[in-house]
Amino acid sequence: MKKLGTLLLVASIVLALGACNDSGSNKRFLPPSTGPVNSLMVVMDTELWKGPVGDKIRDEFAAQIIGLPQIEPLFTITQLPPKVFKGTTTYSRSILYVEKDSTVLAHISTDAYSKPQKVAVITGPTEEIMIKNLDSLAPRAIKEFKAVELAEAQKRFSRSLSKDKALEEEFGITMDVPSLYKVGKREKNFVWMDIQIPKGTMNIIAYSMPWDSFENDSTFVQDIVRMRDSIGEKYIPGPYENTYMITEKAFAPYVFPAEIGGKKAAEVKGVWEIHGYPMAGPFLTYIVNDKEHNRKMILEGFTFAPSTEKRDYMFELEAILKTVNFEPQAPAD
Numbered sequence: 001m002k003k004l005g006t007l008l009l010v011a012s013i014v015l016a017l018g019a020c021n022d023s024g025s026n027k028r029f030l031p032p033s034t035g036p037v038n039s040l041m042v043v044m045d046t047e048l049w050k051g052p053v054g055d056k057i058r059d060e061f062a063a064q065i066i067g068l069p070q071i072e073p074l075f076t077i078t079q080l081p082p083k084v085f086k087g088t089t090t091y092s093r094s095i096l097y098v099e100k101d102s103t104v105l106a107h108i109s110t111d112a113y114s115k116p117q118k119v120a121v122i123t124g125p126t127e128e129i130m131i132k133n134l135d136s137l138a139p140r141a142i143k144e145f146k147a148v149e150l151a152e153a154q155k156r157f158s159r160s161l162s163k164d165k166a167l168e169e170e171f172g173i174t175m176d177v178p179s180l181y182k183v184g185k186r187e188k189n190f191v192w193m194d195i196q197i198p199k200g201t202m203n204i205i206a207y208s209m210p211w212d213s214f215e216n217d218s219t220f221v222q223d224i225v226r227m228r229d230s231i232g233e234k235y236i237p238g239p240y241e242n243t244y245m246i247t248e249k250a251f252a253p254y255v256f257p258a259e260i261g262g263k264k265a266a267e268v269k270g271v272w273e274i275h276g277y278p279m280a281g282p283f284l285t286y287i288v289n290d291k292e293h294n295r296k297m298i299l300e301g302f303t304f305a306p307s308t309e310k311r312d313y314m315f316e317l318e319a320i321l322k323t324v325n326f327e328p329q330a331p332a333d
Contacts (some may be wrong), residue, residue: 032293033093033114038315040075040145041092043085048100048127054079056131060138061145065311066254067269068282072311075145093152094145095119106133109145115316116151118144149219153319166191167206171297176323177204190235198280200305202313204320207231209296214287221252224268227298228285231273238274245302248273248280260299261324264289272302281305282314286321299324 035041040061048054078090084100090113102124108151112119122143157178166183167173168193177193181204183250185192194203195255214223225247232245247253253270260267283302290297301317304309 001192008254009043010320011166011316017032017046019170030111030113030115030117030290031091033117034088034091035093036076037149037156038075038312039076039092040077041089041095042077042079042098043082043095044079044329045100046079046081046297048098049079051127053098053130053134056134057096059097060134066311067271068314069271069280070309072309074142084272088116091117093117096122096141098122098134099107099125099127100127102127104133107138107230108141118148127251149315149320150322153316155325157316157320162193164193171206171208172326173206173295174325175204175299175320177320185235187235190231190301192235197303197313200303202317203302203304204317205231205236205298205300205302208300209287211294211296213296220266221255224253224255224266224285225289226271228283228300231298232272233275239277240279243276245272246275247271247283253283253285258286260286260322263291263324263326270300272294274332279304279306282310284314284318284321286324287328288324290326292326297326 041068042049042061043059058077061075062077064071065074075094076294093114093116095117097119102125103123105121105123106122108118111117122133122135124133154176158176160179162177162179162181164177164183166186167175168188170186176193181195183191183193187285190205190207190327192203192205194201209227213227214220216223229246236245238244246273251271253268256267258265258267265286265288266288270283271280272283273280281302281304283300285298285300288297288299299321301314301321303313303317305313315324
């Protein structure tokens with residue numbers, strides 16, 4: 001029966017993909033996908049979930065997110081037995097289907113049951129083969145799940161966007177910023193927008209640096225810290241005199257290659273703190289190579305939310321920053 005169940009699942013995915021490629025009246029209607037952002041539906045036998053295969057899934061898909069001050073998982077996982085995977089449960093936006101079966105499969109499909117949706121399917125005759133398939137597919141599955149979740153987050157806040165022109169007027173860029181974010185500080189070459197959240201704030205800042213600000217790869221991380229600390233001292237005060245934002249001294253930030261707004265960039269994740277006062281939180285910075293305007297464009301999101309999970313706050317900030325558009329002409333110096 002498991003073999004039949006797997007074949008039916010694969011067949012339904014193939015049919016769905018084929019229907020999506022048809023035009024006109026043959027095109028299959030797909031309901032909108034559902035679920036909280038950063039949630040993952042894992043469809044697999046409960047006994048399998050409790051064993052090594054389930055452990056592997058948790059290691060990969062519920063891994064700790066780097067750059068947060070507390071342990072939070074990459075995805076919030078809900079496990080569901082295959083026999084109840086029907087009806088509205090198939091509308092989840094991100095799905096991982098895992099089954100022990102003689103068929104060996106490691107595949108990702110798009111919009112199989114709803115839209116937008118990603119469904120990753122893993123099967124194998126033994127737990128060892130299933131774990132091997134998970135090893136090979138997990139990085140791509142995580143990337144595609146995250147992409148569909150980012151798109152969903154952007155869709156949700158795009159319904160009401162800020163009409164403020166501060167970013168365009170200062171830097172010649174635009175971003176899809178929700179209307180609840182307000183510009184709290186604007187100076188030459190610096191814009192700070194924020195929104196009140198329960199117990200804290202979410203913040204977006206933007207500024208530019210000279211093109212040759214980071215010439216030495218061997219000191220790149222130190223230069224980033226020096227840059228952030230100087231900006232924090234100048235523009236981002238703490239609650240008392242002589243207190244201001246700096247990069248947490250205890251741990252160096254993580255740096256990854258990225259692309260944002262169609263340009264190469266460095267993605268920086270870490271924790272900020274207030275010099276001289278016990279406040280801290282996560283930050284996400286993009287250092288964008290804007291060669292056309294001979295500058296490094298710096299876009300950053302940071303959150304202050306003590307005693308609160310911060311994953312989804314930082315995910316919203318990432319979704320906002322990734323809407324940056326460099327098409328408008330940058331203002332002349």
